[in-house]
Amino acid sequence: MTNLNKKELNCQEVVELVTDYLEQALLPEMRALFEAHVAGCPGCTTYIEQVQQTIMMLRKLAEEPAFPETKQDLLEIFRNWKQG
Amino acid sequence: MSKGMHQPDGPPDIITVQQNVTSSHDAGIAASTDDLRMVEALRSGNEAAFVSLVDRYHAAMLRLAIMFVTSQAVAEEVVQEAWIGVLQGLNRFEGRSSLKTWIFRILTNCAKTRARREGRSVPFSSLSEFSIDHPEPAVDPARFRGPDQEWPGHWISFPHNWNEIPEERILSQETRACIQVAINALPPGQREVITLRDIEGWSSDETCNLLGVSEANQRVLLHRARSRVRRALEKYFEEE
Numbered sequence: 001m002t003n004l005n006k007k008e009l010n011c012q013e014v015v016e017l018v019t020d021y022l023e024q025a026l027l028p029e030m031r032a033l034f035e036a037h038v039a040g041c042p043g044c045t046t047y048i049e050q051v052q053q054t055i056m057m058l059r060k061l062a063e064e065p066a067f068p069e070t071k072q073d074l075l076e077i078f079r080n081w082k083q084g
Numbered sequence: 085m086s087k088g089m090h091q092p093d094g095p096p097d098i099i100t101v102q103q104n105v106t107s108s109h110d111a112g113i114a115a116s117t118d119d120l121r122m123v124e125a126l127r128s129g130n131e132a133a134f135v136s137l138v139d140r141y142h143a144a145m146l147r148l149a150i151m152f153v154t155s156q157a158v159a160e161e162v163v164q165e166a167w168i169g170v171l172q173g174l175n176r177f178e179g180r181s182s183l184k185t186w187i188f189r190i191l192t193n194c195a196k197t198r199a200r201r202e203g204r205s206v207p208f209s210s211l212s213e214f215s216i217d218h219p220e221p222a223v224d225p226a227r228f229r230g231p232d233q234e235w236p237g238h239w240i241s242f243p244h245n246w247n248e249i250p251e252e253r254i255l256s257q258e259t260r261a262c263i264q265v266a267i268n269a270l271p272p273g274q275r276e277v278i279t280l281r282d283i284e285g286w287s288s289d290e291t292c293n294l295l296g297v298s299e300a301n302q303r304v305l306l307h308r309a310r311s312r313v314r315r316a317l318e319k320y321f322e323e324e
Contacts, residue, residue, distance in 0.1 A: 010237030012228040016221070019307035023288065025299075043242035047223075053246050054314045057254065057263055058282035067142060070160065074138055074167055075131065081171040082129040 009037045014044045018051050113293055115179035115186075123177050138167070141184070144284050145191050151275060152195040154202060162198050166191040181293070188294055222311035249321060259320070266316035270309050277302055278309035 009017070014037050020026050021034055038044045115123075125133035145166060149159040169190040177186060229238050246254075253259065267275055276295060280286040281302075286294075292302050 010228075010235075011239045012221075012223070012225070012237035015223045015311075016307075018222070019303055019310060023303055023306075025303060041239075043239035046243045046245050050243055050246055050314055050318065051310060053254075054310060054317055055282050057259065057317070058278065058313065059285060060255065061260060061263060061283045062144065062147075062285065070142065070164075071135065071138055073164065074142075075135070077164070077168055078131060078134045078171065081168070 007033075009033050011037075011041060011044050011047075014038065014041070015047055018048055021048075022051070113181055113185065113289060115177075115182050119183035120179055122183060123174060123179075126171070127174055137187075141187060145188070147279060147283065148188065148191060148276075149195050151272070151279070152192075152199040158198065158202070159195075162195050163191065165198075166194045169194060182290070185290060185293055192294070220308050220311075222307065223315070243318065244322065246321065259317070262316060262320045263313060266313045267309075270312060273297075274305045274309035274312070277305040278313065281306055282310070 014034060017026065017030070017034055021031065026034060038048065122133055122137065126137070142163065145163045146156075146159055149162045149166075150156060153159050153162060166187070170187055173190065177183070181189070227240060229235050229240055231237075267278065270278065273295075277291060277297075280291045280294065281288065288299060288302055291297075292299055295302070297305070
């Protein structure tokens with residue numbers, strides 16, 4: 001775990017805190033250190049953008065076409081259940 | 085990050101993010117009024133209600149089921165079994181969990197049963213790969229300056245900006261395939277968490293609830309999974 005008593009973070013530490021940061025799980029002191037580092041570091045700014053872009057691309061995987069045949073099968077199941 | 089990349093239900097933007105650390109573990113877990121209304125409609129045999137539920141969850145159920153079983157065809161059978169289970173269990177639904185969680189719990193039970201019958205190890209919540217003792221760096225340590233150098237732990241060279249990659253490439257089938265390969269290669273716990281959180285867009289509460297993991301463990305799994313997928317994308321984008 002990163003030492004809370006430190007005055008500043010380096011890039012290698014920042015990349016390990018990105019998820020906790022995005023999940024809003026950092027303690028306020030650590031959050032301040034994180035933001036102070038990122039504000040002055042183009043490399044870490046780009047890295048965080050890449051992580052956010054990765055998440056955006058992952059979300060795109062959920063866009064799948066409908067399943068017309070399956071839906072018909074499921075409707076049959078529903079009708080049978082209703083009668084049963 | 086360019087405006088076009090921003091999604092309203094995605095992670096908070098680094099600049100606009102607000103302090104919000106407290107969140108009850110049970111928040112948003114009980115059934116909503118909409119859930120209860122839906123269950124009532126299903127009980128009364130309303131087909132349109134059933135169709136809308138299928139539209140909402142079927143694809144996600146398939147994506148989750150495929151993690152347990154050997155083929156797409158078996159996954160489809162598992163999801164169908166789950167829907168039958170949902171209908172048969174409707175009268176027992178008490179609204180203590182959300183309808184979504186309840187449906188996905190039925191799904192994972194069906195999937196686990198099938199996986200066992202197929203002689204497959206059951207990945208769900210078997211977080212054996214989860215170990216604090218085996219830290220897995222998000223980024224190759226060789227990308228950072230060594231402890232004896234000036235500016236130890238800082239980037240040797242910055243990561244490349246992806247904003248310059250054309251959107252067609254970002255959204256291409258090839259990019260999707262690259263992500264899919266990276267996800268398939270993840271250890272099961274990481275794969276489950278990233279699928280629910282980032283592909284399906286579930287909240288951390290919902291994810292922890294379904295998988296039976298703590299928030300902290302879930303975050304570690306998510307961190308490792310996202311880091312690996314980002315690394316795969318970086319390699320892929322830089323190969324050209």
